[in-house]
Amino acid sequence: MTLRISDLVNAEASLVSRRCWSDPDVYALEKRGIFGRSWxxxxxxxxxxxxxxxxxxxxxxxxxxxxxxxxxxxxxxxxxxxxxxxxxxxxxxxxxxxxxxxxxxxxxxxxxxxxxxxxxxxxxxxxxxxxxxxxxxxxxxxWRGLVFGCFDEQIEPLESYLGDMRFYLDAFLDRFAGGIEFLGAPHRWVINANWKLPVENQLGDVNHGAFLHSAIIPREAQDLIEELGLSVVPRPGHGATFRLMPEDSPVDDMAWGMEGLGGMFGGDEVQEYLREIQAQAASRVGDIRARMKGLTYGIYPNLSFLWSNTSFKVSHPRGPGKVEYWSWAVVPADAPDHIKKILRTNYSSFFGPGGILEQEDSEVWIQQFQGSNIDYADDRPYYYGLGLGEEKVHPELPGLVSVTANEFYARHFYARWRDELQAVEDT
Amino acid sequence: MSELSLQTTPEQQRALERFYHYEARLLDARQYQQWLTLVSPDIRYLMPSRVNVMVDNRQRGKESMISVERELEGEDSLGCPIREESYLHLMVRVERAFKINSWSENPPARTRRIVGNVELMAQEGDALSVLSNFHLYYARPGNADCIYSGQRRDLLVPAEQGYSISRREVVMDYANIEVPTLGLLL
The missing domain is CATH 2.102.10.10 (Rieske [2Fe-2S] iron-sulphur domain)
Incomplete structure (x- = not known):
């Protein structure tokens, strides 16, 4: 093909061509270079x-x-x-x-x-x-019950592929003595968008909340998210965002599950259950991870974990312009059945095909895909330069760490994506 | 539910249809605040998830083998229904519709509902179990138009405006979900 991958993403991945999301030749390369060679x-x-x-x-x-x-x-x-x-x-x-x-x-x-x-x-x-x-x-x-497959016999072991992402996944997964459980068949719906758009949204894009979701998320709540929020790239392509709660935070502010509608209005028994999990968190995952209150995670290339509303999601491509999006509600495996039924609404109230919040997101991905098809604007690549170079190492957290406004999570993703496609474009 | 519906008087049947037609008109006219007055404060508003299930060999030859009920992951299952909502959820949805920054409804969808096959299936005290089917045409700028199709399983109690909806289960007809959202008031 005449298109070269090096023309699509610049050296620091701060400028990304619209064609990355819309070009059929790019998608054909992705099938070999990304989906053929990743976990x-x-x-x-x-x-x-x-x-x-x-x-x-x-x-x-x-x-x-x-x-x-x-x-x-x-x-x-x-x-x-x-x-x-x-x-x-x-x-x-x-x-x-x-x-x-x-x-x-x-x-x-x-x-x-x-x-x-x-x-x-x-x-x-x-x-x-x-x-x-x-x-x-x-x-x-x-790993920890999450099953992955790879078409490439030569791939590195899953544990090293996940790398330090395991530290952040464990902050959630290892809180529960009995592990987690995926409930039922996945919700699966079709979105006319490129597969990377849902991925990027969950990988670290916390700061669209104040704007796109302002009809639902109050400004004060979003301010608190941004004030306590950290964005981490444990390994390029993966990402984790969470709030690091102050040590003296009340348990109800810190505990997983309390901020969903199920946790908020599901009754005393559910809240006691959530407080009990939080009470054991420090001994299970250590002090700093017990203070993590998750937002969204991404695992390269197309798995997302929405910790705040406890859902795993996969963005399955169906060509450059179509996604079959799958999502599951996740609950502690050893919770009593009636508590599982309340906790699953922490996901379904806001997310999934009927969610109050997610309808705004899918609308954006569809429109963003349409924008990516405007070839007259090929000389206007999307700007990914916010916070360029501001990410740093952290004394207690592995990987590169920054405020949530820094778009380094996306730069690392597209740099890895570029390098992996370049490795196969002439083969 | 393989039995015939209850014998109703023409007046009772007319009253049920009148109520559903009024409800459909309010929703198509985007008068969601008025629609909310048709809903009981203790409402359960449900939408089961719809699953491709294995055929059970032992059920071969029986209607139960391919029953719709087997495909539903509803509130009693340990799957994940698409919606399990209370009055509070519906109130949030209604309030959201009247904010200028609810972007997926700006501009709002143009909808037209046809509600039919209204059947009174049971009566317990005041409470009526009523089935109805709907087709909904949905058009939004920037999206392909689409059709929603489903069945509603309602529990209605008599009220000032005819009835009040105290429970609604919406069984959607979909394989993969190809509509932009299942978060509508259906």
Whole structure:
């Protein structure tokens, strides 16, 4: 292609071309250079706790079955029959012994091995079934119950890929003695936007709150977020934002879950439950992480974690101009059922396809994608220079740290994105 | 709910339809503050999530095999319904609509609802269980127009303006959600 990636993102990634979000050639490169070579989120172990359990997932546009084998190990296979390509799994989740293709009934085990070809009884030459299983995802690893897959056999281990992002994820995940649980099938909705737009929003863009969401978030609340808020890049491409609460903060100001509508209006029992989790936080995750009150996180390339409203989200591309956005409510696994039902509304009241707040965000991503298609303005790349060079190391927090107005989280993301695409553009 | 609806008098049927037509007109005219007066302060406003479920082999040949109910992750499930709201949520939504910075409704959507198939299914004391279907045409500048389709399962109690809605469960017909928001007043 005539377009060069080096023309799209400048050296310090403070200027990013509109074509990054709109050009079909860029998207074709992303499929190879980003989605072909990164750890991509598949699901959570709580969704497949028993042998035979499965959920559907995607790695970019590739449909995946994530399953628990009869040997209790986790498997990820491409959901496409080796015979004629149909999906062999149609349900969002369930438990099964076999995945069966509707066309000619080729049957696969829950591990993805081909176990039956109905036609072979009539034939002399039997196909070698061992060679005809579902296409397996090259690498599957999990950390703290979060399961990722990668198409590239050579990728670094998941733990080093996450790097210091683990420190920030643990501030939430390790608060709960029983771990976390993903509730039900994901909410999935289609947005006419580029996949990187939802990602960037959750990666560190805290400061749009005062403006885009001013119909819902009062100015004083947003001021407090910005005053106590920190933005961290633990490794380029990942990001974490949170409020570091003062040591003498009242427990109700500090505790996770209290600021959602479920926590606020769900009754005394829920609030006591949340206070109890906060009371154990320092002994579980240490003093400084116990004082973290999360906002949003991003894990490169397309997984987001909205800590404040407790939801994991994946931005699955469907071409340069379409996203299938998936999100799950997340709760402590050992909470009583009636408390889980209240806590899930901390997510669904404000976020998801019916959320009061998120409708503004998806509107913006659609319009931003439309703006990115204005080729007459190709000489007006988007400005990502706010706070250039102002991020610093911190005595207690790993990575680079700054105020939330600093756009360094996005510069690091697009610099990594640029470098990874450059590595494949001539291959 | 495989039974016929209750025998109603023409007056009772007319009263229910009159109420739903009035409600639809208020919503299409964006008179949300007046709409809120049709809602009981203790309302449960629900929208289950809709899931692609496995066929249960043991149910083969029975209507239960492909029942709509199996696809719903509602308030009693341990899935995640799309909406589980109280009067407070609806009040926030209504207030939001009248702020100039509620950007996804600036300019506001043009909508037209058709409500039909009104069936009185049960009566317990004053409270009426009523089913109705709706189609809603939705158009917003900058977005493709779309159709919302669904069923409402209401609990109504008699009130000054005909009835008051004390419970509403909206079962949306979607596979993937392709509409801009499910946060409308439906």
């Amino acid at each position: 991509l989120f598949l699901g959570h172990e709580s969704q497949i706790s028993n042998p035979g359990d499965f959920v559907q997932a995607y790695m970019a546009e590739t449909p995946i079955i994530l399953s628990r084998g009869t040997d209790a190990r986790i498997y990820a296979n491409v959901n496409s029959c080796t015979h004629r390509g149909l999906p062999v799994c149609r349900a969002d989740h369930g438990n099964t012994k076999r995945f069966i293709c509707p066309y000619h009934n080729w049957s696969y085990s829950v591990e993805g091995d081909l176990v039956a070809i109905p036609q072979e009884g009539a034939l002399c030459n039997k196909p070698d079934k061992a060679q005809l299983g579902l296409k397996r995802v090259s690498r599957v690893e999990s």
